[in-house]
Amino acid sequence: MDFAQKFEGITYATNISVSELDVNLKHRILQVRRLTTRFGTSVILTVKNENAAPVQVFLPRRYSDVFSDTEI
Numbered sequence: 001m002d003f004a005q006k007f008e009g010i011t012y013a014t015n016i017s018v019s020e021l022d023v024n025l026k027h028r029i030l031q032v033r034r035l036t037t038r039f040g041t042s043v044i045l046t047v048k049n050e051n052a053a054p055v056q057v058f059l060p061r062r063y064s065d066v067f068s069d070t071e072i
Helices: 003-008
Strands: 014-016 026-037 041-048 055-057
Touching: none
Parallel strands: 014 055
Antiparallel strands: 026 041, 041 055
16 A cells, blocks of 8 residues: 555544534444543544534543443
């Protein structure tokens, strides 16, 4: 794989709050990651609805212990 092809698979997503998601639309989960920040461990989702570009959403901290690493 050459250098240019490595960048083609990267999806660029902006970060939004969970409250900014439209509850009337279905959002497809593209990626789930566990991330360690200066505030602790968090789960971040990359989601997309049928009308918009992918966005990243940090789940509330209480969900970081709900999902195991194998589920993610």
